[in-house]
Structures are given as structure tokens and as C-alpha cells.
Amino acid sequence: MYYPLKPDNMDSIVSHYAREGFVVLTEVEDAFTDEFTNIVAHKGSLTSQEKDLLGKSGKIDLSPEQIQALKRIDVTSELSNLCLDVIGDILLKLLGPIIHTSRDFHFQFKKDNERREILKGYSEDGVEIQALYGIHNEFTAARILVSPSGLVCWVPLNTYEGCALNLFPGTHRRGLLTNRWLSKNEIGRADMGAPVKYYPRRGEIVLFHFMTMHGSGTSHGQNPVDGIRASCDIRFFPFCGIIDSEPTCLVANPIEWIRERIDQGMDEVLLAPLNETLAFYGERIKSENTRQHSVLSWAEFIRHWLAGNEQEALEAIARLVNTQQGFDTLESYQKRFTQIQLYERPFSTLGIPVPRQDLVK
Numbered sequence: 001m002y003y004p005l006k007p008d009n010m011d012s013i014v015s016h017y018a019r020e021g022f023v024v025l026t027e028v029e030d031a032f033t034d035e036f037t038n039i040v041a042h043k044g045s046l047t048s049q050e051k052d053l054l055g056k057s058g059k060i061d062l063s064p065e066q067i068q069a070l071k072r073i074d075v076t077s078e079l080s081n082l083c084l085d086v087i088g089d090i091l092l093k094l095l096g097p098i099i100h101t102s103r104d105f106h107f108q109f110k111k112d113n114e115r116r117e118i119l120k121g122y123s124e125d126g127v128e129i130q131a132l133y134g135i136h137n138e139f140t141a142a143r144i145l146v147s148p149s150g151l152v153c154w155v156p157l158n159t160y161e162g163c164a165l166n167l168f169p170g171t172h173r174r175g176l177l178t179n180r181w182l183s184k185n186e187i188g189r190a191d192m193g194a195p196v197k198y199y200p201r202r203g204e205i206v207l208f209h210f211m212t213m214h215g216s217g218t219s220h221g222q223n224p225v226d227g228i229r230a231s232c233d234i235r236f237f238p239f240c241g242i243i244d245s246e247p248t249c250l251v252a253n254p255i256e257w258i259r260e261r262i263d264q265g266m267d268e269v270l271l272a273p274l275n276e277t278l279a280f281y282g283e284r285i286k287s288e289n290t291r292q293h294s295v296l297s298w299a300e301f302i303r304h305w306l307a308g309n310e311q312e313a314l315e316a317i318a319r320l321v322n323t324q325q326g327f328d329t330l331e332s333y334q335k336r337f338t339q340i341q342l343y344e345r346p347f348s349t350l351g352i353p354v355p356r357q358d359l360v361k
């Protein structure tokens with residue numbers, strides 16, 4: 001799962017991500033991790049000595065005020081551009097030619113013997129910086145729905161002996177297993193297998209799919225790992241009409257680019273964000289024989305929802321959701337997903353028409 005971030009490795013990186021639902025990039029240029037560290041140091045008013053420690057052992061004490069200042073950090077256009085410079089070529093292959101960067105990123109600062117656990121989503125009180133996260137997929141764990149093809153870019157700020165993330169391989173291909181956060185004791189029935197454990201190293205980046213089940217890791221040993229692990233996580237989405245955000249277009253003719261790529265044939269995990277873009281553009285998508293539990297069903301949902309085909313939209317959700325092995329009722333997803341609304345901004349930024357003005361917030 002480890003690949004140096006080099007042009008020669010592009011195909012291996014993309015196919016590992018598509019198959020397993022995550023990939024780790026190594027040998028990432030220092031400027032990338034340094035920039036996240038600088039922003040955290042600035043927001044949290046760290047002294048230069050504390051900043052240095054953050055990047056090494058993580059051993060600094062954060063005051064309640066600093067935690068408040070660090071709980072959600074705005075993504076500036078400079079940071080977004082830096083990310084696109086460093087991993088834009090990969091994002092183009094994983095998400096397609098039009099990319100949204102999340103408006104904020106999360107800072108995490110966790111100890112191995114931490115007892116607090118987040119099972120009800122982000123409380124906005126700053127606890128989420130230090131508490132362990134229960135098991136979730138990023139798509140339904142977030143308050144605001146964006147896209148199941150979104151991607152988390154998790155950036156370790158220091159090297160740490162313990163496990164930071166548990167990632168359940170292949171779960172992004174098993175349909176939506178949960179509409180909420182789960183505790184470790186709960187997950188048995190989903191039969192997700194053993195997680196892959198990620199041990200953070202500064203200079204790496206983990207990319208994982210929004211449907212990949214994951215949670216915070218710990219060693220849970222008698223002897224907790226010393227130090228604190230510090231990281232930042234930022235998200236990227238394919239073109240999305242249901243968030244109030246400005247996308248960046250990476251190619252001159254996105255629809256032509258998508259059509260050419262689809263003609264070459266591709267894995268459904270990579271096809272899904274392209275179909276989703278086509279659906280928001282009001283373009284034709286091929287959707288015969290979509291497999292039960294395939295992420296491809298989301299684009300079909302968007303297409304039917306935009307066309308006002310309520311029944312077909314609900315059926316597309318039913319294909320995406322895995323109620324046999326999952327934890328929540330189909331109705332809970334249907335109720336949530338049909339409450340989405342369009343925003344002007346993603347469309348107006350690209351100068352394309354909003355497909356249905358009556359659905360605009």
C-alpha cells in the first residue's frame with residue numbers, strides 16, 4: 001500500500017486506491033507537510049520550539065483556547081493550490097477533471113491512552129481533536145452530504161510508533177454499511193475483516209475513499225505508545241452541485257476528457273465520480289446493469305433526482321445501501337438523501353446552467 005509519489009507510480013497508486021479503498025503515498029515533498037504544520041502553528045499560536053516538537057514527538061500541551069482555535073481550520077486558496085500542485089495529477093485520475101477542495105480541514109492531536117471516543121459526529125466543541133473516532137465512512141459521517149466518491153487526504157505531521165488509523169480494505173465496494181458512527185463492539189455483523197493499520201510517518205499522505213470504513217487506531221497495549229500523533233485531514237470531491245463551493249477545473253474540456261476516459265474502460269470506483277459529474281451537467285450516462293452496492297448508483301440517484309423521477313431515485317439509493325450486512329434502515333438513507341438541494345455556485349463558477357432552478361437553495 002506504500003508508493004513513492006512519483007509519476008512512474010501513478011498507475012499503481014490509482015489501481016491500489018480503486019481496489020482497496022486507500023493508498024499511502026511516501027516521499028511527499030517537504031513543502032506539503034510543512035505548510036500544514038505552519039498553518040497549525042499559526043492558528044494555535046505555537047512558539048517555534050512547540051512547532052518543532054509538534055513535527056517530532058508531538059509532545060506539547062494545548063490549552064483549551066488553542067484547541068478551540070484549531071478545531072476547524074479554513075482552507076485558503078494557497079493551500080488548495082499547493083494540494084493541487086502536489087497531488088493534482090492523482091486527483092484527476094481518482095476524481096475526474098473538476099475538483100472541489102473542502103472549505104476547512106481538521107487537525108488531530110491524539111494520545112494512545114485516550115479514552116474519549118466520538119460516536120455521534122463532530123460536536124463542534126473541540127473534543128474531536130483529541131478523542132478517538134469510532135468506525136465510520138466519511139460520506140455519511142459528515143453533517144453535510146457531498147459525494148460518496150469524495151476522498152480524504154490524511155497528512156501526518158509527525159512520525160509516531162502507534163497505530164493512527166484502522167482502514168477496512170474493500171469496504172468502499174460493499175455499499176453503504178452505515179448512516180452513522182459505530183463503536184468497535186458493534187461492527188461484527190458487517191464482517192468487515194481485519195483492518196489495515198496505518199502507522200504515521202511525516203512525509204507520507206494517506207488517501208482514502210469516502211465509502212471506506214475507518215476509525216482512529218490505538219495500540220490498546222499495556223504499555224501505551226509514548227508521544228502524541230498530530231495530523232491534518234483535508235477532503236476533495238468530484239464536481240458536486242449540492243455544496244456551496246467553487247470547483248477547480250483541471251482540463252480545458254472536462255466533458256470531452258470524461259468521455260474519452262470512459263471509452264477506455266475503467267473500474268467502477270473510478271467511473272463513479274465521472275458519471276456523477278455528467279449527471280450534474282445533465283449529460284447522458286450509461287447505467288445498465290449497475291451492480292447492487294456499487295458506488296455507481298449515486299450518479300444514477302442524482303440523475304433521477306434532478307429529473308424529478310422520485311421512484312427511480314429511491315431505487316438508486318436502495319442499490320447503494322447494503323442493508324443485509326449494514327446497520328441502518330433503507331428509509332434512514334432515503335429520507336436523508338432526498339433532502340439535498342442544489343447551489344448556484346458550483347455551476348456558475350464553471351459557467352454552466354443549473355439543471356433545476358427550483359431545487360436551488
Ligand SMILES: O=C(O)CCC(=O)C(=O)O
Nearest residue numbers: 108133152154215216233
Ligand atoms: O485521525 C483520526 O483519528 C481519524 C481521522 C478520520 O476519521 C478522517 O480523517 O476521516
Ligand SMILES: [Fe+2]
Nearest residue numbers: 136137138214
Ligand atoms: Fe473519517
